[in-house]
Amino acid sequence: MDVRLTAEDGYQAERSYSIASAPEESRLSLTVEQLKDGEVSPYLSEELRSGDKLELRGPIGGYFVWDVSLGGPLLLVAGGSGIVPLMAMLRHRDAVLGAADVERHRLPARLLYSSRGWDEVIYRDELARLAERDTALEVRHTLTRDQPQGWNGFRRRIDRMMLEEVAWPPSEQPQVFVCGPTPLVEAVAQALVELGHQPARIKTERFGPTGGSV
Amino acid sequence: MKRVSNVVDEPSVTGDRFADALRVDGNAAAGILSELFVPDLTSARAKCAGCGTTRTIGALLVYAHGMGTVVRCPGCDRVVLRVARTPTHVWLDATGATSIVISRNSN
Numbered sequence: 001m002d003v004r005l006t007a008e009d010g011y012q013a014e015r016s017y018s019i020a021s022a023p024e025e026s027r028l029s030l031t032v033e034q035l036k037d038g039e040v041s042p043y044l045s046e047e048l049r050s051g052d053k054l055e056l057r058g059p060i061g062g063y064f065v066w067d068v069s070l071g072g073p074l075l076l077v078a079g080g081s082g083i084v085p086l087m088a089m090l091r092h093r094d095a096v097l098g099a100a101d102v103e104r105h106r107l108p109a110r111l112l113y114s115s116r117g118w119d120e121v122i123y124r125d126e127l128a129r130l131a132e133r134d135t136a137l138e139v140r141h142t143l144t145r146d147q148p149q150g151w152n153g154f155r156r157r158i159d160r161m162m163l164e165e166v167a168w169p170p171s172e173q174p175q176v177f178v179c180g181p182t183p184l185v186e187a188v189a190q191a192l193v194e195l196g197h198q199p200a201r202i203k204t205e206r207f208g209p210t211g212g213s214v
Numbered sequence: 215m216k217r218v219s220n221v222v223d224e225p226s227v228t229g230d231r232f233a234d235a236l237r238v239d240g241n242a243a244a245g246i247l248s249e250l251f252v253p254d255l256t257s258a259r260a261k262c263a264g265c266g267t268t269r270t271i272g273a274l275l276v277y278a279h280g281m282g283t284v285v286r287c288p289g290c291d292r293v294v295l296r297v298a299r300t301p302t303h304v305w306l307d308a309t310g311a312t313s314i315v316i317s318r319n320s321n
Contacts, residue, residue: 002245016245061244062257063272182237203272206238 001030001058005040015040018085018179018205019059022092023067031122033081064177064205068096072175073168074109077158077188079180082207083113083122086179090137094130104136111138112166114158114184116145140166158184160191170196175203182206236279240272243283246297247271249304251316258316263309264292271295271314285310 004014021029034045048054066074066089074093076086090109097104115121121141131139142154142162154162168174176197178188185206193199240256247255256272267289274294275286282298287310296307308314 014245016242057245057248060248060254060256061241061272062254063241063244063270064239204239205241208236208238 001028001056002060003030003040003044004055004057005043006055013040019088020084020091022088022095024092024095031081031084031087033122064179064203066175066177067092068107070175072107072109073172074107075167075174075176076109076111077113077163077176077178077180078111079114079158079184080116080120080207081122082178082180082185082205084179085205086111086177087123087126089177090127090130093137094134101135104134108136109138110140110166110168112140112142112158112162114142114144114180117143118146118148118151158188158191160194163188163191164195167192167195167197170198173198173201176201177203177205179205180207182208236277238276238278240270240274240276240285242276242278243271243285243295243297246278246283246299246304247295249299250297250306253316255314255316258314260294260314261312262287262290262292262294263312265290266312268315 001019002014002016004012006012017030017032019028020031021027032041032044034041064085074089076089078086090111093107093109097107111127113121113127118124121127127139131137140153142156142158143151144155144157147153147155156162174197176192178185178192185204189202189204192202244254244256256270258271259268260271260274261268264287267287269288271285273288275288277284277286282296282305284293285295285297286292287294292310294308294310296305296310298305
């Protein structure tokens with residue numbers, strides 16, 4: 001979605017945000033990461049009030065999209081706010097697949113999610129809930145800057161070795177979606193290709209250098 | 215022997231540090247392209263006038279800034295589409311695309 005804000009003096013700022021909600025949900029939801037020196041994100045995260053009006057354009061962009069009809073297995077790799085469009089996919093998968101294990105295992109999903117610290121993990125609790133009740137969904141975190149006491153998970157940037165451990169073997173032909181800051185996305189895409197995954201099955205959404213809309 | 219264009223959709227990676235900072239994916243151009251095209255252009259396939267490779271526009275590289283948006287071929291770096299906005303017009307230079315193919319089933 002494109003969001004446009006117009007100030008009283010006519011100044012306009014426009015930003016693109018990935019849709020966080022699944023198509024099945026009744027309301028559209030966008031998740032905005034607040035950037036300290038941002039022009040738009042501080043306004044959206046702190047000033048905006050219920051009832052305020054925004055100009056929206058969309059939904060647009062059918063390339064970085066997945067729905068259950070495209071099948072799986074589904075491999076999602078996210079860095080920071082790159083989790084947003086991938087969350088929409090997981091919410092959609094959860095909404096559409098029945099509760100039966102059998103059905104869910106026909107379309108298994110794995111998420112590898114890189115964040116700086118545990119407090120910065122977006123949708124942290126929701127991801128835990130989804131994974132808890134779905135044996136066909138695996139969520140793996142890597143915390144690159146600080147880790148809580150007793151942390152057993154990964155504690156480094158996503159690299160080829162980590163992907164080799166988490167991803168399905170190329171023979172499974174997963175649908176892969178990678179989203180986040182440009183350097184992360186490119187490193188992950190390259191590593192997956194080196195591991196033997198088909199390039200045509202890897203879709204990327206680079207967010208740019210900082211990883212988020214300003 | 216007739217040369218057949220290859221259809222490629224692989225994710226692209228380059229080692230240019232400066233370009234790193236500005237480079238995003240084709241879907242970042244979806245908004246501005248929607249001001250020119252009714253169907254979603256990021257799902258369309260474009261043939262690069264430079265190297266002849268056909269790719270989904272969502273898989274091309276986008277360099278967007280205040281003046282406009284440049285869409286480049288990840289294989290040969292040639293500009294495929296150039297879009298600029300003025301207060302009164304939207305400009306499109308599509309000379310870098312030999313052809314653009316949109317599925318009639320896409321909405």
